[in-house]
Amino acid sequence: MTVDGAVDPPVDAALVVAVIACLEPRGGLVQVVVDLLHQVEAVVVVDDGSVGAADVFAALEAAGASVVHQPNAGIAAALNAGIDQARRGCAPELVLTLDQDSRPAHDYVERAVGTWREATRRGVAVAFVAAESYSGHRAPTDGVVHGLARAFDPMQSGWLVPVSTFDAVGALEEDLVIDGVDSEFTIRCRTLGLDPVVGPGCDLEHGQGERLPAVLLGHRVALAGQPLSWNRHPPVRVYYMARNGTLLTRRHLLAQPRWVLRRLGQETRAHLLRLAFSPDRALLARAIAAGWRDGLAGRTGRIAPALGRRLRG
Incomplete structure (x- = not known):
């Protein structure tokens, strides 16, 4: 109906x-x-x-x-x-x-x-x-x-x-x-x-997107006995993750420090896994850096067209 x-x-x-x-x-x-x-x-x-x-x-x-x-x-x-x-x-x-x-x-x-x-x-x-x-x-x-x-x-x-x-x-x-x-x-x-x-x-x-195992030198990486995995996203999507996460931290850290720091820790771990195990880590590093920069500057809205083109390779 x-x-x-x-x-x-x-x-x-x-x-x-x-x-x-x-x-x-x-x-x-x-x-x-x-x-x-x-x-x-x-x-x-x-x-x-x-x-x-x-x-x-x-x-x-x-x-x-x-x-x-x-x-x-x-x-x-x-x-x-x-x-x-x-x-x-x-x-x-x-x-x-x-x-x-x-x-x-x-x-x-x-x-x-x-x-x-x-x-x-x-x-x-x-x-x-x-x-x-x-x-x-x-x-x-x-x-x-x-x-x-x-x-x-x-x-x-x-x-x-x-x-x-x-x-x-x-x-x-x-x-x-x-x-x-x-x-x-x-x-x-x-x-x-x-x-x-x-x-x-x-x-x-x-749907969890493309979740991949963490592999180093042909071997599956584990932490505390648990195999690691990471979510693969295109660099433009990672830009938004980094930017918006930074915006949230700036806006709410003083009012909700425990919640914000816990979320920040989870997001940082996800970024580190991407940078460690993704084959396009160079583009991802640029996306994360640009996201942090724009988040600290308080920028919102769509990604700048020129930056989007660069991150798409």
Whole structure:
């Protein structure tokens, strides 16, 4: 059912709309929408400037999704557009945000709504409910609030967000474009006293990108008996990671030092692994250095065209 054609849910049910941001989606997204419509009232799919997926978007509409097309502007702009469309269409109580390569478990929404209700009953000011695991890997947590695990720095795919959170905190920051958008929203929530909580049993299958083993001189590298691996990203994407991570550190270190330093440590480790094991480490080093420079200068928005061309080799 589309947003515009949504019907009122039972009085005791929470009205949930899913928003999916996508770029050049594949046909598998159609089945995700079909499955989601068994869990939510409506699905909004936002096309972030695709050029070759008209057949997929037609199939998504035929499956019951409401599709919004807009020029490429990044993940935050796409999600914001979908959230606005959802709120205009049927005034949901909660919004489920998803990436195109995510597939929530069949009971994901039921469990997430239950967590939200229970957390609220216990007196938690809930920012959003986040996934407990991504593709079988448990998400990092940050202590406990009223007996519920607090999410540390969860990726936005799988967030169940009360619309009251957007009213209090504002929209996702579009000037970041990509990477760090979820972290920036999370830290804004925490600064305002809203807690991101983990939904027990909320399992999400999520594409992890190209994850490669750490290999040195033909041998797999391990640390404390555990084989190391690293996520491979193009240099332009790494630029945004470095820049936006630096922006977050500058903005929030004094207000949330423990959270910021923990995130900074994780990001630094990821950069070191890339520089150690990637064959294009020279371009990555330039991307990281440029990102740090622009982050320290407070620059946001899209990467400068000339820099983008250099980082693409």
